[in-house]
Amino acid sequence: MRHLIACLALAAAPVFAADLQGVDVVFLGEQHDNPHHHARQAELTADLSPKALVFEMLTAEQATQVTPDLIGDEAALEAALGWNDSGWPDFSMYYPIFAAAPQARVYGAAVPRDAARAAMSDVVAAFDGDAAAFGLDQPLPEDQQAAREELQQAAHCNALPPEMLPMMVSVQRLRDAELARQAKLAYQATGGPVVVITGNGHAREDWGAPVALAAAAPDLTIAALGQGEDDRDPEGRFDTVAHSPSIEREDPCEAFLKSRGN
Template sequence: MRWISLIATLLAPTVAVSSDAVPSADDLALMAAADVVIVGETHDNPAHHTLQASIVATLDPAALVIEMLTPDEVVKLEQDKPGYHDTWQDSGWPDYAMYLPVFTASDAPIFGAAVPREVARASYTEGVAAHFDGDVALFGLDKPLPKDQHDLRLDLQFTAHCEAMPREALGGMIEVQRLRDATLAKATLDALDAQGRPVVIITGNGHARADWGVPAFLKLVRPDLDVITIGQGEDGHPPGGRFDLIYDAPSIDRPDPCDTFK
């Protein structure tokens, strides 16, 4: 589809990384030696979640950090993980059957790192610094992005929105993305301090990318950490950004998201 080819062009990885279907023994050893392992996904691809569950089961981490859940939602999830189905299905995330195996792959405590919708909406217009629940200066959120990175992110948002919205009106999306990245990083540091290493983060590919996602915040705040970033592509097309490891899976049938703008 048109939108896939457009996004694939803009999101080409900044370094060449070979893609495999599953981790090798060397890959798993690399993960096991790390303090933090960030496993990206395309949210609606079941194969990506199967791989995540396998990695979590193999590593048996000290903690899991989950993009899709707030801390309050984690409390409810931990009470009855299979029974959380109905609550999850009302959240707007893809089918819970894909995520439950990830949540049950180990007994590690789960740390929620979702930004509530009302906070995300507010940060869209008011900026990330006004709504980050942490030390704004420590996380570098008191400073604007470098112009080249800001402009590239704006291009990506313009393409992702099918060029149907004014490019200059999408700056708020960048603020929301920064807020989510920083919130995931803060939750990860909290999990490390509370539980030790390794911590596994389950999140979208866009947050997992090393060049400006969660890893960039972790490097800024705690540069001594050993962080491994994992991206998951589809049909031989790697996710955009830089990763230490990339795995590939078949794509799924999806409607063209640009149809909503027609």
């Protein structure tokens, strides 16, 4: 794996983009509901002029709906994608990313629900690709498995039974591998550069999609940006980290626990 290691903090998006010229695949992480993160992604995407964009938020079928004509019309593109029914944050935060690279071919890496359910019992069988090439056929190191289970428990407000935690990690591994698979397909079809829009957890270079992509395509150059809030870094390792102001948000665990009757 050939990574670009940025040796500077991200003071401004154009500085980071200049370092990324010539990189094959760039992962741009985000905290999904922070509009500042999406604004930075859009700015970097415009600077990089990728030939392909891979979105965690889109299925492969949705991605086929993105046409040059629709990219010029935010409302029409939102309707064609059925974004309002997707559960993702408001489309107005994501649309500038599409608009920043109107020439790019769009790929969707969202894992269908039936595949996610199947991954809980057999992640290899659930993957629509060469599982061994992307490392899915190998167990995680014990310390990484434990750390990932701990993060899954925290993400689910410490409400999951312990026996569910390995299953949730398997689903995350499937999502990492699908992002990597689509990034590889996008590079093979277009010659790159490819920009991947995804959450920080999938963009991290110590165990996320970049690791799966490096396993399947070791000759590609890969770089990843993680985005934190205020002075807090995102979990994981990235080539560089950017910070933006935090936003006001409700406690997600309050709603989660209420829905479970706790």
